[in-house]
Amino acid sequence: MSDVAERVKKIVIEHLGVDADKVVDSANFIDDLGADSLDTVELVMAFEEEFGVEIPDESAEGIVTVGDAVKFLEKATAKA
Amino acid sequence: MFDLNNRVALVTGASGGLGASIARALHRQGAKVVLSGTRREALDKLAAELGDRVFVAPCNLSEAEAVEKLIPEAEAAAGAPLDILVNNAGVTRDGLFMRMKDEDWSTVLTVNLESAFRLCRAAVKGMMKRRHGRIINITSVVGVTGNPGQANYCASKAGLIGMSKALAAEIAARGITVNCVAPGFIASPMTDVLNDKQKESILGAIPAGSMGKGDDIAAACVYLASDEAGYVTGQTLHVNGGMAMI
Numbered sequence: 001m002s003d004v005a006e007r008v009k010k011i012v013i014e015h016l017g018v019d020a021d022k023v024v025d026s027a028n029f030i031d032d033l034g035a036d037s038l039d040t041v042e043l044v045m046a047f048e049e050e051f052g053v054e055i056p057d058e059s060a061e062g063i064v065t066v067g068d069a070v071k072f073l074e075k076a077t078a079k080a
Numbered sequence: 081m082f083d084l085n086n087r088v089a090l091v092t093g094a095s096g097g098l099g100a101s102i103a104r105a106l107h108r109q110g111a112k113v114v115l116s117g118t119r120r121e122a123l124d125k126l127a128a129e130l131g132d133r134v135f136v137a138p139c140n141l142s143e144a145e146a147v148e149k150l151i152p153e154a155e156a157a158a159g160a161p162l163d164i165l166v167n168n169a170g171v172t173r174d175g176l177f178m179r180m181k182d183e184d185w186s187t188v189l190t191v192n193l194e195s196a197f198r199l200c201r202a203a204v205k206g207m208m209k210r211r212h213g214r215i216i217n218i219t220s221v222v223g224v225t226g227n228p229g230q231a232n233y234c235a236s237k238a239g240l241i242g243m244s245k246a247l248a249a250e251i252a253a254r255g256i257t258v259n260c261v262a263p264g265f266i267a268s269p270m271t272d273v274l275n276d277k278q279k280e281s282i283l284g285a286i287p288a289g290s291m292g293k294g295d296d297i298a299a300a301c302v303y304l305a306s307d308e309a310g311y312v313t314g315q316t317l318h319v320n321g322g323m324a325m326i
Contacts, residue, residue, distance in 0.1 A: 038208075038253075041208075045209065
């Protein structure tokens with residue numbers, strides 16, 4: 001697991017209070033991990049803070065699974 | 081009770097009488113207070129009166145860009161994140177509905193409602209992270225009862241109530257409350273110029289038999305800003321001497 005993936009999963013586990021084994025790449029924040037729409041906004045804010053990047057609203061809308069977040073942040077941090 | 085030590089509050093419209101009363105009351109309870117308004121001189125004067133724990137951040141709320149910057153500016157001035165936002169600023173452009181100009185409509189809606197929307201949006205982000213926040217929007221009894229000659233003002237004040245309820249529902253689970261305070265007739269330079277007959281007819285409609293004072297409104301704000309009011313959200317607290325019982 002990449003460093004980015006590990007950090008993403010740690011945030012998701014902490015924020016949503018879910019078991020680590022449920023936080024897999026294909027897990028959908030809302031359908032599989034019990035997040036509500038406000039939780040997803042907060043997750044994006046937490047990712048922004050952890051990785052020091054800005055996630056525009058258009059990109060945030062496309063981040064619906066753990067894997068989406070990892071992919072986006074790997075790209076974003078590679079650029080920086 | 082109602083201890084606001086170590087809390088940071090931003091009050092808009094603090095160069096006016098009501099805003100100054102609210103700022104004084106929050107300050108008295110121990111809060112650090114950031115005063116915003118258009119008239120720098122009045123803000124500086126109030127800041128000098130209050131002494132320490134007070135900061136000045138002038139802003140013209142009809143300019144969207146300036147509004148977007150106000151929360152970060154206030155936090156930078158106070159050196160700490162914002163806990164309490166009081167959207168008190170308001171303007172009137174009264175006129176009969178049939179003669180109301182587009183500009184009078186849009187000015188009132190922009191300053192009274194849209195700026196409150198922008199400030200709430202900017203403030204909520206940090207409040208969500210900290211799991212604490214108090215938003216108090218100053219509306220008016222006429223936002224609920226209506227008043228001839230004030231269609232724009234009534235619309236903006238009714239809009240604040242609806243907006244506050246929606247936001248309150250969205251963020252209640254994050255420890256943030258959003259409420260309105262609705263003043264009735266408050267003694268001010270504006271009411272001082274009324275003649276005796278006008279005053280008599282106004283007082284006749286107020287069961288308490290007197291006009292309200294800025295401090296009456298400020299006390300309601302102190303309560304809603306306090307930890308003790310943490311279970312009160314999405315409400316409108318009417319402070320009007322009984323002139324409208326809603």
